[in-house]
Amino acid sequence: MTTNRIKAVAAILAIAVSLPFFGRNWHRCMHLLGAVMFLGDILVTAVWVSVARKNRDPEVARVLVRGLFLTDALFLLPGVLLLLLNGGQLGVEWFKAGAAWIIVSVVLFVLTGLVYGVLLEPVQKKLARAVDATPAGGTLPPEYDALMAKWFRWGGIATLLPLLTFALMVFKPTF
Numbered sequence: 588m589t590t591n592r593i594k595a596v597a598a599i600l601a602i603a604v605s606l607p608f609f610g611r612n613w614h615r616c617m618h619l620l621g622a623v624m625f626l627g628d629i630l631v632t633a634v635w636v637s638v639a640r641k642n643r644d645p646e647v648a649r650v651l652v653r654g655l656f657l658t659d660a661l662f663l664l665p666g667v668l669l670l671l672l673n674g675g676q677l678g679v680e681w682f683k684a685g686a687a688w689i690i691v692s693v694v695l696f697v698l699t700g701l702v703y704g705v706l707l708e709p710v711q712k713k714l715a716r717a718v719d720a721t722p723a724g725g726t727l728p729p730e731y732d733a734l735m736a737k738w739f740r741w742g743g744i745a746t747l748l749p750l751l752t753f754a755l756m757v758f759k760p761t762f
């Protein structure tokens with residue numbers, strides 16, 4: 588199955604289980620499943636990419652980049668949808684009450700989305716192009732290392748922000 592098809596199926600499933608018919612506990616459960624998939628994906632991806640990038644074989648780099656797009660489709664996208672759709676329903680009363688923790692959380696989550704969409708995803712696409720342009724047995728271009736360094740820099744920020752959101756969700760501080 589292509590990555591786009593996996594994305595479409597994952598999105599449809601995430602939307603189907605988030606429809607507003609299932610009751611509060613169900614939506615809480617789906618929101619938490621989203622948090623597990625989303626945080627789990629970004630934390631584990633950082634580890635396996637940092638291990639795999641040490642190998643300079645273009646075939647390994649090709650598998651690495653394919654893995655990035657695949658795990659985005661399987662875990663990141665449905666995780667984000669589960670968080671947003673179920674969090675939105677759980678949050679109605681908190682939003683009406685103007686609770687600062689939820690408003691700050693939404694701002695941080697939007698910032699995370701911007702970092703991902705504007706910086707990380709384009710870097711992943713450039714990585715894919717750099718790897719595709721390298722023949723089997725060839726040498727990865729210096730651009731590959733520069734892009735990897737950028738991916739880790741922005742990826743670090745895109746990991747810290749949701750960890751902060753996670754803490755706000757659990758402690759619900761009043762500012």
Ligand code: HEM
Nearest residue numbers: 615622670671674675677678681693696749752753756757
């Ligand atoms: C726009 C984004 C989000 C909204 C509107 C939202 C909304 C909410 C609401 C209203 C609750 C309380 C549910 C209840 O007690 O019934 C909650 C709980 C929770 N959220 Fe979010 N959330 C969002 C994003 C996130 C993100 C990005 C994470 C993790 C990275 C996260 C992790 C959690 C966790 C772990 C809880 C359970 C806290 C507890 O029960 O102590 N949420 N969320």
